[in-house]
Amino acid sequence: MSWLWEWFWQSLGKRWLLWTLFVVNLLGTIYGFVWYSNQLAATPGYLRPFVPDSPTGSGLFTIVLFTYLMGRHIPVLEALAGITNFKYGIWAVGIIVAGWLLGDEVSGTDIMLMISHAGMAAESVLYARFFKLSWLPVGIAALWTLNNDFLDYVMAIHPWLPAVLDPYEGIVGLCTVLLSLISIAVIWFTNARFSRNKV
Numbered sequence: 001m002s003w004l005w006e007w008f009w010q011s012l013g014k015r016w017l018l019w020t021l022f023v024v025n026l027l028g029t030i031y032g033f034v035w036y037s038n039q040l041a042a043t044p045g046y047l048r049p050f051v052p053d054s055p056t057g058s059g060l061f062t063i064v065l066f067t068y069l070m071g072r073h074i075p076v077l078e079a080l081a082g083i084t085n086f087k088y089g090i091w092a093v094g095i096i097v098a099g100w101l102l103g104d105e106v107s108g109t110d111i112m113l114m115i116s117h118a119g120m121a122a123e124s125v126l127y128a129r130f131f132k133l134s135w136l137p138v139g140i141a142a143l144w145t146l147n148n149d150f151l152d153y154v155m156a157i158h159p160w161l162p163a164v165l166d167p168y169e170g171i172v173g174l175c176t177v178l179l180s181l182i183s184i185a186v187i188w189f190t191n192a193r194f195s196r197n198k199v
Helices: 001-013 015-035 037-041 045-050 054-069 075-101 107-129 136-152 163-193
Strands: none
Touching: 015 054, 015 107, 045 136, 054 075, 054 107, 054 163, 075 107, 075 136, 075 163, 107 163, 136 163
């Protein structure tokens, strides 16, 4: 099995895989914005850019993949995409599992969302080795991410939760901030470990 992993690891920078992931992420991003359409319609216009968390993360990652196909790197974009795509991938999986543990019904849609969001987190870690990061772009991405948490849980524009989690909104908010910090650390240290790689 080690040869299969080695082949996959070496394929991450290949154009065929970059194009495949670009299309998959683009379609997933479009689906995500449609998913948020009702919440966007119910949110004041000035707050709408902060509402669609997961599709924003996957959308930014889609743009990063496109820049790689064009032979370019945009460090701030890579930092934003890596951190938010990882964070909201893990967040969605955690929220779905927490809902199930509290008695929420298991649905096929939930399983599909878990698989797709786990993929978001995985691709962020896998491609972090290609990012051209420094303190400045990571700092900007960290400010954006933590500000988004503030708006989500102070202005109450966070993604709609399963009804069984509504009484625990405060705990969800605290866990989300902790996840933001973990996501920043994961992308930073993964990039630092593999920073000599190129795409």
